[in-house]
Amino acid sequence: MLLVIMAVAMMTTTDRLAQLIKKLNKSWRRDAKKAIAYLQRLLSSGMKFEEALDNVQRHYGKLFTLPELRPALVEAAACAYGIVPSVLTTAQVKLMGEQLAGKWDESGMTLSEKLHGVGVKMRGAIVSTLQEQMRRNKTWTEAARALYDGYGEDGQNVYNGGKDIISRQDLPKYLQKVRLATGNDLQALAEQRQVIEKINRLARNGAPNKALQAAYNELLEAVQKGNEKAIEKAVEVAINEKSRYVAERITRTEMARAWADGFIAKMKKDADIVAVKFKLSSRHPVFDICDMYAKADMYGLGAGIYPKDKLPPLPVHPHCLCRYVEVIEGEVDMQQQRDQVRAAGDKWLNSLPESRRALVLGRKGLKAWEDGKDWRKYMRGYAGLREAESRLQMYKPVELSEKTITDKYQSPKGTIKEFQTRKVETATYDIHVSENVNLKPKMLAEVNRQINKCIDLLDVRNKEELPKIVIASNDDLNDALGSYMACENKLYINSETLHRKAYEKYLTTLENPASRNPLMTMLHEMIHWQDARKYVAEFGEITNPREYLEYIIAKHKKNVDELVKNGYNIKKVSDYAFDMAFKFRYDEVMTEYRVMRLLR
Incomplete structure (x- = not known):
């Protein structure tokens, strides 16, 4: 951990x-x-x-x-x-x-x-x-050796009738071979030119065989020296x-x-990070899709700003050093969020000269886009916008307070369970845990994740009013998955719901739940919390639980009646909602309905 x-x-x-x-x-x-x-x-x-x-x-x-x-x-x-x-x-x-x-x-x-x-x-x-350089060296050496081998015993070169060993017309061709072999090494070219001119001068002046032989040796040595330098250069280039x-x-x-x-x-x-800004790297020499990500306003939040669950992938391409920058709550109005991806891409493309449009779309893509096709099918490197996942699991340690608090949970049937809890000192929110639960860092991370997600889904603005969260055992809660106590502003969550994979597996066994998302239970209880906060804002603190329950049931009965009037089948929400409807718990019916809508 x-x-x-x-x-x-x-x-x-x-x-x-x-x-x-x-x-x-x-x-x-x-x-x-x-x-x-x-x-x-x-x-x-x-x-x-x-x-x-x-x-x-x-x-x-x-x-x-x-x-x-x-x-x-x-x-x-x-x-x-x-x-x-x-x-x-x-x-x-x-x-x-x-x-x-x-x-x-x-x-x-x-x-x-x-x-x-x-x-x-x-x-x-x-x-x-190295293989390519050796092939070039072989060609170059063979060209020089041909001159040496072509020199006859009578002092004449069999290839040119005793004239210049390498004619003026052939010299550029020979030096071109040198140039190819040496990577245009000017020193090698100069050395070979000097030796060739010496050979030609000796040949024209009727120099004896030994002098010419010596000059040829100089040429071969120059070639060999050039070969070695070329190999050295090739090694340097290769590595x-x-x-x-x-x-x-x-x-x-x-x-x-x-x-x-x-x-x-x-x-x-x-939770304070509400959005992400895509920033171009200062080392971004090539115009490409990254420029669009940084400059297009795809969600109505501003140029290059994206919701946390709709991000361009990073890195966008090899060598990409573009980055995400956090956007803190208050820096952007998330109420303005709307999906305008295609329109924003069109607007950005329209702002570009044709040459740059072709760079990001390709010529065929540009033609298709000009004909009204969706740019997302042709944009080079476009892989969609989605919730980014991290390979890292960065878990905070679980540190508990020394002091214990006695907690009493009363089930809907009236059964009361008493247990001791400790405050989680390292938690982001006001979280307490039963002594009957062995809270692991991964579980703490999961409860924080669920709370953060609920805050986003319910558009919670005032986090000061968030409930006290009590993580309790299955036995502590008499098998309940969760519960919200409005008078105490306290939310109980079953520790089993924090083992995400196991809980997901459990949800698959249910015949007709409101959702199979492991966030389901926390969201259900947080909706109850939000209803209670609205009541407090209008009428003041909740001191009489029965009075509050009657109010909230009556309020949601109107919503349920409206759904039924419009032909909605409550059975489609969940088995639990259907059962609660027969028990006149319309608050539970509408809570399940909202869970279903938010997590669909």
Whole structure:
């Protein structure tokens, strides 16, 4: 279980994430420099490049396996969540590392599988680059050797009748081979040109065979020297450019995702965060779909602002360092929220010149959009807007008060159960737990999640009036899943409903519930709470439970009568609602109806 210690101060998202990535890349490049020198040394000693590469992988294996990436992902996620990474224990780092190594993108691959693929790609890039360079070197060497071998015993070259060994017309062609082989190495070109001019001069002046032979040897030595330099350059390109690109691509992409995981985990647990703003990275050189996410007003909340359950996925594409920024309650009017995704995309596209529309839609997509088709079918990289999930499970520890409080729960049948409770000191809300419940951090996280979700669904503005939550055992509550006591503003919740997977499984066994969403029970009781708060706002505190019950039943009878008058079948709501209708508990009927509507 993770101990969550919130950071007092943090650097901005972009600065901190960029700093972490820079640190990783700097370490990789430092090792790459050593590996380049080592590989060049092995190749110059005559070792075959496959064998030489095996040696490099043994001595500098982390270039291909990126072992520093895993702890860096933990650091990135911790910073985004708000934890000072240095205070994490070894066990916490291990657990977070395991979670962040899981699958997250459409490839369905774990981090280990991706890193294995990266190692294979890097080796492949080095092998193919060196093979290509050796092929070029062979062509270049053969061209020089042909000149040497073509020199006859009579001092004339059999290819050109004793004229210039390499004619002026052929010189550009020969030097072009040099250029291809050396990657346009100007020094190699200059050295070869000097030697060729010397050979031509000797040939024209009737130099003796030995002088020409010596000049040819100079040419071959120059070629060999050029070959060696070309191989050295190829090694540098293969490792420092091609392999580095592969390494930096996975580093930037996985680090960005880890950061997003940390942010999402924090967002889901912080009820004060009501929306999320999509911000472009300052390192965003290419115009693409990210520009749309940052500038289009898709939900009426402002440019680039999204509801918490309708977010663009991050990272949007490889190398993407765009980010989420929290929008706190009061910074935006959530009452203005409305789905205008297609219209907002159309408006954004209409604001662009044709060249930029083509960049994000493609030429065929642009034509289709101009013909009235939905841009979402053609936008490059568009994967929809949805509730973001975090791979991290950041659980607060459960710390209980020393003092116990005696609680008495009275069931609808009148049975009274007495039990001791303690306040959960580390809870976000006023939560107490029965001594008959072994409250785990994961259960505490679940009750916080459920409360936060209910706050969103019911559009709760004043959190000061939220009820006291008592987590009790099944025995404490006489098998009830939940209950709300209006006079005490106290909500009881059965601890069994906080084991999400087990509770979801239980809900599947019910024939006709209002919902099979594990939020169902908490939402049901929170609706009772909201009804009670409305009564208090109008009439004052509830002191007589029977009087309040009669009022709320009468109020909701009108709503039920209206539903029935319009032909609505209460049986469709739930079996419980149908049963309550026959017992004249219209407050329960309408509560079930609202649960069904909100969770459908």
